Every structure is written in structure tokens, then in C-alpha cells.
Amino acid sequence: MTTDEKLGQLVQAAGGRSKNLNSRLTPEELDRVRRGAVGSYLHVAGAEPLAALQEVAVNEGPHGIPLLFAMDVVHGYRTIFPVPIAMASTWDPDDWQRAAAISADEATSAGLHWTFAPMVDIARDGRWGRVVEGAGSDPYLGSLMASAQVRGFQGEDLASNKTMLAATKHFGAYGAATGGRDYGAADISDRTLNEVYLPPFYAAAEAGSGSFMTAFNDVAGAPTTGNEALVDGVLRDRWGFDGMIVSDWNAIAELMNHGVAATRAEAGALALKAGIDMDMTSGIFGAELADAIAADPSLMADLDNAVGRILTTKERLGLFDDALAYNDASREAETLMSPEFRQASRDIAARTVVLLKNENAVLPLPVDGEQNIAVIGALADDQLTQLGSWRAQGHADDVVSILDGIYDAAPEGATVSYEPGADTKTANAEDIAAAADLAAASDIVLLVIGEDFDLSGEARSRSDISLPASQKQLADAVFAAGKPVIVLLVTGRPLAIPEIDEQAEAVLNTWMLGVEAGPAVADIVFGQKSPAGRLPIDFPRATGQSPITYSELPSGRPADADLSKDSNRYIDRPITPLYPFGHGLSYASFDYGTPTVSAANVAPDEAFTISVPVTNTSDRDAEEVVQLYMRDPVASVSRPKLELRGFERVFIPAGATSTVSFTLTPAQAAIYAGDGDWQIEPGDLIFSIGASSADLKGSVSVNVTGSASTRIPAAAIPTKVQVQ
Numbered sequence: 001m002t003t004d005e006k007l008g009q010l011v012q013a014a015g016g017r018s019k020n021l022n023s024r025l026t027p028e029e030l031d032r033v034r035r036g037a038v039g040s041y042l043h044v045a046g047a048e049p050l051a052a053l054q055e056v057a058v059n060e061g062p063h064g065i066p067l068l069f070a071m072d073v074v075h076g077y078r079t080i081f082p083v084p085i086a087m088a089s090t091w092d093p094d095d096w097q098r099a100a101a102i103s104a105d106e107a108t109s110a111g112l113h114w115t116f117a118p119m120v121d122i123a124r125d126g127r128w129g130r131v132v133e134g135a136g137s138d139p140y141l142g143s144l145m146a147s148a149q150v151r152g153f154q155g156e157d158l159a160s161n162k163t164m165l166a167a168t169k170h171f172g173a174y175g176a177a178t179g180g181r182d183y184g185a186a187d188i189s190d191r192t193l194n195e196v197y198l199p200p201f202y203a204a205a206e207a208g209s210g211s212f213m214t215a216f217n218d219v220a221g222a223p224t225t226g227n228e229a230l231v232d233g234v235l236r237d238r239w240g241f242d243g244m245i246v247s248d249w250n251a252i253a254e255l256m257n258h259g260v261a262a263t264r265a266e267a268g269a270l271a272l273k274a275g276i277d278m279d280m281t282s283g284i285f286g287a288e289l290a291d292a293i294a295a296d297p298s299l300m301a302d303l304d305n306a307v308g309r310i311l312t313t314k315e316r317l318g319l320f321d322d323a324l325a326y327n328d329a330s331r332e333a334e335t336l337m338s339p340e341f342r343q344a345s346r347d348i349a350a351r352t353v354v355l356l357k358n359e360n361a362v363l364p365l366p367v368d369g370e371q372n373i374a375v376i377g378a379l380a381d382d383q384l385t386q387l388g389s390w391r392a393q394g395h396a397d398d399v400v401s402i403l404d405g406i407y408d409a410a411p412e413g414a415t416v417s418y419e420p421g422a423d424t425k426t427a428n429a430e431d432i433a434a435a436a437d438l439a440a441a442s443d444i445v446l447l448v449i450g451e452d453f454d455l456s457g458e459a460r461s462r463s464d465i466s467l468p469a470s471q472k473q474l475a476d477a478v479f480a481a482g483k484p485v486i487v488l489l490v491t492g493r494p495l496a497i498p499e500i501d502e503q504a505e506a507v508l509n510t511w512m513l514g515v516e517a518g519p520a521v522a523d524i525v526f527g528q529k530s531p532a533g534r535l536p537i538d539f540p541r542a543t544g545q546s547p548i549t550y551s552e553l554p555s556g557r558p559a560d561a562d563l564s565k566d567s568n569r570y571i572d573r574p575i576t577p578l579y580p581f582g583h584g585l586s587y588a589s590f591d592y593g594t595p596t597v598s599a600a601n602v603a604p605d606e607a608f609t610i611s612v613p614v615t616n617t618s619d620r621d622a623e624e625v626v627q628l629y630m631r632d633p634v635a636s637v638s639r640p641k642l643e644l645r646g647f648e649r650v651f652i653p654a655g656a657t658s659t660v661s662f663t664l665t666p667a668q669a670a671i672y673a674g675d676g677d678w679q680i681e682p683g684d685l686i687f688s689i690g691a692s693s694a695d696l697k698g699s700v701s702v703n704v705t706g707s708a709s710t711r712i713p714a715a716a717i718p719t720k721v722q723v724q
């Protein structure tokens with residue numbers, strides 16, 4: 001290959017805008033393909049149009065090298081599933097794996113090879129709009145959700161035309177943006193980077209993620225797109241990743257805005273040296289990199305490596321055997337939104353719903369007798385919002401709204417009436433008064449409030465994460481009507497809603513649930529299913545508590561409820577979050593027995609098992625999420641107050657007892673010691689089991705008898721779980 005042909009492979013061009021696919025595939029663009037000046041397109045789709053484009057590449061382009069077609073298939077392609085933060089609320093990685101596999105089946109039928117997912121950025125700051133796209137605040141939960149998605153998208157065989165290449169993103173510490181402002185600097189310690197932000201990336205690499213995308217932002221002043229120590233050094237050299245790395249959109253050019261490159265050529269050279277193989281849309285690799293290589297011939301080796309990894313990726317996808325394997329239009333027609341996929345979306349959506357509060361067991365609503373149910377809030381009827389921030393080829397018309405779900409499922413004897421009241425942007429007095437009147441005339445109100453799809457996602461950070469003003473006004477008027485109110489929260493981020501918690505009888509967090517939002521919510525509201533979703537992130541009481549995590553360090557003066565003591569707290573709020581990490585109620589009730597441990601003393605390489613019996617004490621079959629937390633009380637450095645180290649969503653029939661056993665090793669408590677080393681320290685570890693990070697029922701202690709070192713990020717090591 002000539003240098004130009006090699007450079008062409010490194011170019012990823014936009015084939016359209018994200019919501020207007022294929023629109024840029026003009027005749028001039030096809031000439032670029034003929035010249036071999038493009039290696040990949042994003043924002044394209046469709047078995048037929050992509051076949052036509054691929055034919056140009058393989059029949060008319062140099063060496064017949066196939067193109068790679070990519071899209072953000074994040075939580076569904078046509079059959080849209082709940083947004084990722086909701087998917088994480090299932091606390092069941094198998095649900096994510098199933099949704100990702102269905103998404104891959106649909107997307108590959110439409111000619112796509114590559115998805116920009118999973119997004120595995122840890123987020124502890126609800127102000128950050130992209131919190132909706134990830135698995136929340138915890139590196140252990142995040143690691144399990146990351147590897148599950150990779151397995152789902154890529155399946156057993158990447159060359160199959162039903163599986164697609166994953167791009168785990170946004171490598172680095174994108175979620176640590178200062179103040180939660182998107183694209184902002186991550187000014188974090190090497191320990192926090194390695195112990196909190198990187199483990200899900202490691203887990204994805206272990207699961208075989210075929211590609212990674214780097215983050216827009218910098219870590220301690222080093223923009224990741226040009227950070228050789230982090231990209232080549234950690235991902236490739238330390239972890240042994242041998243796949244392809246793509247920049248984020250225009251991020252190579254943005255190295256100049258960061259102030260680490262003066263020219264486009266310099267920016268290109270920095271990114272190539274850092275280990276970036278493919279340039280998403282900046283055009284620098286296709287244009288100015290040639291000059292940079294002429295000036296510094298040592299870059300030719302980097303170019304050869306990059307092109308080698310891109311061609312190998314195309315080969316792993318099977319494209320050199322059959323470049324049109326993903327372009328069967330009849331399969332596309334049969335596959336998209338099949339009834340089976342819709343059903344999966346409904347089942348999974350119901351599993352994501354989190355019951356935050358349920359006073360006097362007001363939920364589920366009775367299924368007999370007369371009742372006037374008021375559904376209030378424009379979000380109830382907002383189909384587009386349920387598609388979330390990455391809707392791929394999702395259609396708003398495909399969505400069953402919350403309102404329609406309630407209409408359809410309302411039992412005999414119930415009357416359902418609706419008033420929009422207010423959307424998330426505007427509230428007018430007349431509509432709000434109509435909503436309040438309806439509330440006053442009803443027996444029970446389902447108040448659907450929160451944020452619409454456009455208030456979270458990329459570049460959607462908010463300085464105030466309480467309810468939008470119009471939603472507050474609506475809520476105030478409805479509460480003032482004096483009827484019992486059940487709040488159905490629609491949101492892509494944790495919201496600071498203490499006034500809602502105080503006034504509502506029940507609060508059900510429904511996130512944004514995809515095409516089957518309505519039926520899924522109705523299944524929970526009318527008790528067809530018992531809710532068992534759990535929060536993957538703490539909900540603060542006020543924006544000012546952000547960032548917030550149950551897993552913070554204790555400080556020398558740990559937060560104390562007693563205000564007369566000087567402690568690590570705000571004086572104007574309780575020390576607790578509004579709803580803690582791991583929280584979620586059930587229609588059933590569960591009793592935890594006393595946990596036991598298989599050995600009180602273990603060698604650093606010895607496994608041990610912690611078991612706990614859990615009894616469903618209600619008369620209703622239901623699921624409980626049994627959670628295992630760890631604390632290292634005395635170590636060489638201060639350790640988090642608690643760290644999640646195991647969980648299992650268990651179905652327990654009414655009256656029955658299940659014993660859940662977690663098998664761990666001391667490596668799961670290892671402390672980052674620099675340069676990729678992890679140190680297992682001798683001493684006690686305390687393990688607590690409970691129903692949330694703030695509802696621990698019992699503890700056991702394990703003494704590690706010696707020290708040892710490992711190379712594996714502790715939070716990325718999965719705990720083995722058995723249920724009997």
C-alpha cells in the first residue's frame with residue numbers, strides 16, 4: 001500500500017448527521033472511496049445503501065479493501081431498550097447482554113459492523129448530562145455491565161453477520177469532568193483513575209472488546225487523545241489490548257484547543273503516537289498527517305501499526321471473506337422490531353424500574369373495585385422522550401407511552417383521565433389549573449414528572465439537578481389538591497427531589513424505558529410484576545451534594561449526624577443522600593439471616609465464601625437484589641467507607657428461603673500501588689450484606705494473612721455467586 005492508501009484507512013468520515021443518516025454520501029464522496037481515501041463511515045445505515053457503498057470500495061477502490069460502517073447503537077437500534085443508566089438498574093448483567101445481542105442482530109441486518117458502545121464511564125456527578133449513558137457511579141457494577149455488553153454485541157464469533165464490533169468508550173476518565181460540565185478536565189489522582197475510572201475498561205478489554213474510543217477530555221492536563229502513557233501505555237502495553245482505537249468526534253483537531261498542539265499536523269502526530277488508529281471526522285489523519293510523517297519518518301512505524309490494526313479488525317469481522325455479508329435487505333425487513341424483540345424490551349424495561357418510596361403500600365394499585373385514576377404530566381404522553389438520548393433508528397411512533405400503557409392495563413372498574421398540565425419547558429396557569437382540578441376529582445394521581453430526553457445526554461450538563469421549574473409548578477399544584485399522589489419519575493440522571501419525596505405517597509423511578517415504556521410501567525403500577533430495580537448511583541438531596549458516592553473515603557472526621565461535632569458534612573443538609581446507591585423497594589418483604597464465612601483466615605491467594613440466607617416473608621413471589629459490600633478498615637492508605645464486591649438478583653417465591661453465596665479472593669481488595677501494580681495487604685477485611693449501601697443487615701470479617709501483588713484492577717474482578 002502507498003502511504004496515502006494507508007492514511008486513507010485511518011480516516012473515518014461522517015456519512016450523514018447523526019439524525020440524518022447517509023445524507024453526505026454524495027457523488028464526490030464516492031470518488032473519495034474510489035481513491036481509497038476513507039476507511040470507515042459513521043452515521044450511516046441500511047442494508048441496501050450500504051451495499052452500494054461497499055461495492056464501490058471493494059470493486060473500484062485500491063486493493064478492494066472493504067469499508068467499516070459504524071453507528072451509535074447504544075441501547076437499541078430499532079427496538080429501543082431503556083437508557084443505559086436504567087439498564088444498570090436491573091443489577092442483572094444478563095439483561096444487558098440480551099439487549100446488546102438483540103441490538104447487534106438488528107443493526108447488522110441493516111449493514112452495520114461496528115457500534116460505539118458500551119459507554120462505561122463512571123459518573124458520580126449527576127450534573128454531568130452523560131450520566132444517562134453509563135452504568136452509574138460504581139466500578140464493580142460498571143465492570144460487570146461493561147463486559148456483559150461486550151459479550152452481547154460481539155457474541156461468540158465476531159465474524160458472524162449477527163454480531164458487531166464493540167467500541168468501549170470513552171477511555172480515560174471522561175466521567176470525572178470538573179463540575180460535571182461535559183468535556184471538562186478530569187483532575188484526579190492516579191489512584192482514583194486506576195481504582196475507580198479504569199476498571200470497567202479493563203473488564204471490557206478482558207471480555208474481548210475489539211475496539212476502544214478515547215475520551216474528549218484530559219486527565220491531569222494530558223488530553224487522552226494525545227496521551228501515549230495512557231492509551232498505548234495502559235491499554236495496549238499493560239493490559240495487552242491488540243485491537244483498534246478510534247478517537248472521538250473531531251477530538252484530534254481539538255488537541256489544539258486543549259493547547260498541546262499548535263498545528264493540525266502536530267495534533268495528528270501526537271494522536272498517532274499516542275496509539276490512536278482511526279480519526280473520527282477531524283480529517284487530520286487523511287490530510288496533514290502525511291506532512292508530519294515526511295517531517296518525522298519515525299512516524300511511519302506508527303502508521304503501519306495503525307493500518308495493520310484496522311485491517312485486522314476488518315478481517316476479524318469477516319469482511320475480507322464476504323464484504324456484503326451484512327447487507328441482506330430481506331433479513332433487515334424481517335429482523336427490525338420483531339415481536340420477540342419488543343417483548344424482550346418490555347420485560348427488561350420492567351426490570352429496570354426502581355421503587356424509591358411506597359408509603360402505606362399504596363402501590364401496586366388495586367385491580368378490583370371502582371377507582372378514578374388521574375394521569376397528570378405531559379411526559380406521560382411524550383413518546384420521543386422514552387427513546388432517550390441515543391435513539392439510533394428508533395421511531396417515536398413505535399413507543400407505547402406511559403399514558404397508553406396505563407389506559408390499556410387499567411383494570412375493570414377503573415376510570416383513567418389525563419391532563420398534560422405542563423411539559424418540561426413551559427407551564428401555563430390554565431393547564432396547571434386543569435391538572436389540579438382533575439387531581440381533586442380523582443381517587444389517586446399518577447403524576448408523571450421529571451426531565452425529557454433533551455435534558456440529559458451529550459453536552460446536556462445542568463448546574464441545577466432539581467426538577468425543571470415547570471415540573472415543580474405542576475407538582476405543587478397537584479399536591480395542593482390533597483389527593484394521594486404517586487410520582488412516576490422520568491429522567492436520565494439522578495434528580496434532587498426532596499420535596500417530592502416528602503409529599504408523594506410513592507415514587508417510582510421509571511428512567512426512560514424505550515419502545516415498551518408504557519406496558520412496562522403499567523406492569524409495575526398494577527402489580528403484574530414486583531419492582532426489583534436498584535439505583536446504580538446515589539440521588540442527592542440538593543445539587544450542591546454533587547459529586548456524591550456511598551464509596552467515598554471516611555476522612556479524619558467522618559460525617560456525623562450530630563451538628564455539634566465538626567465533621568465532613570454540609571451544615572444545611574442531612575449527611576445522607578436522598579436515595580442511596582443500591583436502594584430500591586419491593587412489593588414483597590425479605591428477611592436476611594446471619595452471614596457466615598468459610599474461613600476466618602485466608603492466604604493472599606486463597607478463595608473464601610460468604611453466604612447468607614434470605615427469606616421472602618411476604619405472600620408474593622418476588623425478586624430481591626442481595627448486595628455484598630467490603631471495607632478495609634486499616635490499610636497503608638485510607639480506603640473507601642464501602643465498596644460493592646458482589647450482588648445477585650434472586651427470585652424468591654413467597655415464604656421461601658434462598659441462600660446466596662459469594663466467593664472472592666483477597667485480590668478483590670488489592671490497593672493500587674502505581675505502575676500497574678496492585679498490592680494485597682495483610683489484615684482484616686469486613687464484608688457486609690444487605691439490601692442497599694445504606695441498609696446493611698450483617699457482617700463477617702476475614703483476615704488476610706500475608707501480602708502479595710497482582711496486576712488486575714480489583715474492582716474488575718468478578719465475584720462468583722451461587723444461589724441455593
Ligand code: NOJ
Binds near residue numbers: 018116248458
Ligand atoms: C461524540 C460522542 O462523544 C461519542 O460518544 C459518539 O460515539 C460520537 N460522537 C459519534 O456519534
